[in-house]
Amino acid sequence: MPRLHWEDFTPGQVTECGSRLITRSEIIAFAAEYDPQPMHLDEAAARANIFGGLIASGWHSCCILMRMLSDDFIGDASFMGAPGVEEVNWLAPIRPGERIKARATVLETRASRSRPDVGFVKFRFELVNAADQPVMTLIVNPMFGRRAGEFSARESS
Amino acid sequence: MKYFEDIGVGEISDIGRHTFTAEDIKGFAARFDPQPFHLDEAAAARSHFGRLCASGWHTACVWMRLLIDFRRREDEERRARGEAVAQLGPSPGFRDLKWLKPVYVGDTISYATEVVETRTLSSRPGWGVISIRNTGVNQRGEPVMSFISSVLVESRERGPHGS
Numbered sequence: 001m002p003r004l005h006w007e008d009f010t011p012g013q014v015t016e017c018g019s020r021l022i023t024r025s026e027i028i029a030f031a032a033e034y035d036p037q038p039m040h041l042d043e044a045a046a047r048a049n050i051f052g053g054l055i056a057s058g059w060h061s062c063c064i065l066m067r068m069l070s071d072d073f074i075g076d077a078s079f080m081g082a083p084g085v086e087e088v089n090w091l092a093p094i095r096p097g098e099r100i101k102a103r104a105t106v107l108e109t110r111a112s113r114s115r116p117d118v119g120f121v122k123f124r125f126e127l128v129n130a131a132d133q134p135v136m137t138l139i140v141n142p143m144f145g146r147r148a149g150e151f152s153a154r155e156s157s
Numbered sequence: 158m159k160y161f162e163d164i165g166v167g168e169i170s171d172i173g174r175h176t177f178t179a180e181d182i183k184g185f186a187a188r189f190d191p192q193p194f195h196l197d198e199a200a201a202a203r204s205h206f207g208r209l210c211a212s213g214w215h216t217a218c219v220w221m222r223l224l225i226d227f228r229r230r231e232d233e234e235r236r237a238r239g240e241a242v243a244q245l246g247p248s249p250g251f252r253d254l255k256w257l258k259p260v261y262v263g264d265t266i267s268y269a270t271e272v273v274e275t276r277t278l279s280s281r282p283g284w285g286v287i288s289i290r291n292t293g294v295n296q297r298g299e300p301v302m303s304f305i306s307s308v309l310v311e312s313r314e315r316g317p318h319g320s
Contacts, residue, residue: 085304
């Protein structure tokens, strides 16, 4: 049974959701498939860009966050997905060998009007580097299941 | 890439299309979005999607790949005509990403971009920012994805090999 439900989230709550070492080979493998620009693919070519070296694709950063949330956050929750993402800001590059943490801050919670078994939780997710500098923020408003027991208890009252 | 000054609001480009196979969908999901409805046909059949469908991030990453390939082809044509090619700078991010319908196995998604805003940057002379609306439409003509992204584009005043 999922542990976290909509009722477990309150605005202002901050959760650390895992950390990852980002390797050169995964940066290059992702870029070769989905974002083959020199700054994500080739160390020598990347030295000429404004970042001065190889950096991860911003889309790779989104995918890394998704995987971290999947492993360390969603697995414990009655997560029902999101129909989209409000905004993503790429603030600083992720370089090979960096350790990245994910952090979730609850911005607001709202019960669904049409579905009494569902609620929305708006989060700001951040990927943060070892210097505690956010490298990416992502704002999303996914759905979570509500506690069936509480719902039925309230319905019957 | 065109220079910033040569890019106009309303310009539309068909950047390419991609057919999502089961292998493709499961391979992406296993690495980045391992949810049962992206990984396994039987689990997907029991889910609210009803069938195996692609991670929304997968649909978006394919857009990135097709856009890069499209820009590369355009740049090669410009060089063949003897025209200068503008550099692209970093992207600050994107907004309003909507996954409008699931992308199922065998769906072919056609991707397009439309320029929605251009503005100069006082903080970075020689560069401008363009915002583009990116869309994916399936073979039945149904929009499956939409978002607005931004990227820095070199301006002509910076010159072809600007300082």
